Amino acid sequence: xxxxxxxxxxxxxxxxxxxxxxxxxxxxxxxxxxxxxxxxxxxxxxxxxxxxxxxxxxxxxxxxxxxxxxxxxxxxxxxxxxxxxxxxxxxxxxxxxxxxxxxxxxxxxxxxx
Amino acid sequence: xxxxxxxxxxxxxxxxxxxxxxxxxxxxxxxxxxxxxxxxxxxxxxxxxxxxxxxxxxxxxxxxxxxxxxxxxxxxxxxxxxxxxxxxxxxxxxxxxxxxxxxxxxxxxxxxx
Numbered sequence: 283x284x285x286x287x288x289x290x291x292x293x294x295x296x297x298x299x300x301x302x303x304x305x306x307x308x309x310x311x312x313x314x315x316x317x318x319x320x321x322x323x324x325x326x327x328x329x330x331x332x333x334x335x336x337x338x339x340x341x342x343x344x345x346x347x348x349x350x351x352x353x354x355x356x357x358x359x360x361x362x363x364x365x366x367x368x369x370x371x372x373x374x375x376x377x378x379x380x381x382x383x384x385x386x387x388x389x390x391x392x393x394x395x
Numbered sequence: 396x397x398x399x400x401x402x403x404x405x406x407x408x409x410x411x412x413x414x415x416x417x418x419x420x421x422x423x424x425x426x427x428x429x430x431x432x433x434x435x436x437x438x439x440x441x442x443x444x445x446x447x448x449x450x451x452x453x454x455x456x457x458x459x460x461x462x463x464x465x466x467x468x469x470x471x472x473x474x475x476x477x478x479x480x481x482x483x484x485x486x487x488x489x490x491x492x493x494x495x496x497x498x499x500x501x502x503x504x505x506x507x508x
Contacts, residue, residue, distance in 0.1 A: 314495060325399075325485055326499040371438070380451040381426050381489055381497060385438040 284309040284376055286386035294392045295362055303357040303389045305372035310350045313375045316383070317346050317357050319368040326371065330357070334377070362393045397422065399488045399500035407506045413474040416503045420467050420488030426450075427469040428497065429461060432483040444469050445491050473505075481507045 285308045295301055305315070314333045318326040330339045330346040332355065338347040345358040355372055369390045373383040400419045408414050420427050428451075429441040440453040444463035461471040473480055483504050487497040 316496065318499070323483075323504070325401075325501040326487075328496060328498055331496045373438075375495055380445075381428050381443050381487070381491070381495055382440050382451050382453070383428070383430075383438075383487070383497060384440070387437060 284374065284384045286372060286374060286384055288370075288372060288386040288389050290389060291387065292390040292392075294394060297363060297393055297395055299362050299393075300358070300360050301362055301391075303359070303370050303372075303391070305355040305357070305386050307353045307355075307374050307384075307386075309376060310353050311377045312350065313377045313379065315346075315348055315355050315372060315374050317344075317355075318371045318373065320371060320388075321368050329370075362391075364393050364395055367392050399486060399498055401484075401486055401500040401503050403503060404501065405504045405506075407508065408476050409508050410476055410478060412476050413472065414476060414505060415470055415472045416484055416486075416505075418469045418471075418486035418488075418500060420469070420486075421498060424488040424490050424498075425467055426489045426491035427463060427467065428487045428489075429469070429471050430485045430487065431455075432485060432502075433481075438485070441471065476507045478507050481505060 289304045316331045317329040332348045343360040369388045371388045373385045426445045428443040443451040447463045463469045483502045485502045489497045
């Protein structure tokens with residue numbers, strides 16, 4: 283059974299700091315990995331999708347990497363801003379798993395002025 | 396392009412009642428998945444529909460059911476509601492092709508009294 287873990291569970295940083303969020307998964311037979319953010323009481327916003335054949339993806343201040351062999355992905359946020367405050371979730375799709383996402387436990391990020 | 400829409404946004408029901416939630420995917424998307432989000436269990440996969448057929452199912456009791464129409468809109472139904480069914484129900488839309496990037500709606504907040 284695929285298990286996805288995110289560390290840390292919560293993080294508070296001053297504005298402007300670069301930060302790294304971690305995601306680990308137990309089954310390396312993944313099809314892709316997707317990072318989302320969720321604001322309180324809202325739906326999920328897709329940030330980045332990394333296919334299993336890719337090593338990283340970038341979008342603006344965000345960079346996500348994937349290391350299938352070690353079962354890890356990291357989300358790097360450069361020059362953090364208060365608007366980045368949210369819960370960040372990683373999710374994987376197993377090869378042959380259709381569209382079923384298995385979610386991590388999430389990292390709650392607070393960026394302070 | 397319009398995003399994923401879910402109706403209603405909020406629902407209050409009592410134990411024993413049944414409820415139907417609706418999800419309209421992004422135009423052109425044929426896959427719709429449903430997830431339940433609770434503080435204790437996080438995000439859990441309910442089921443996925445693709446071209447009107449259930450393609451994948453999570454570990455939920457038979458009280459949870461769904462269907463998809465020819466225009467890709469999907470409904471999920473929960474019968475004989477229990478207090479533990481109180482949750483945020485999210486639907487996700489994807490094209491269903493190999494990319495499988497998924498886009499979420501704002502969710503329906505269900506409260507069971």
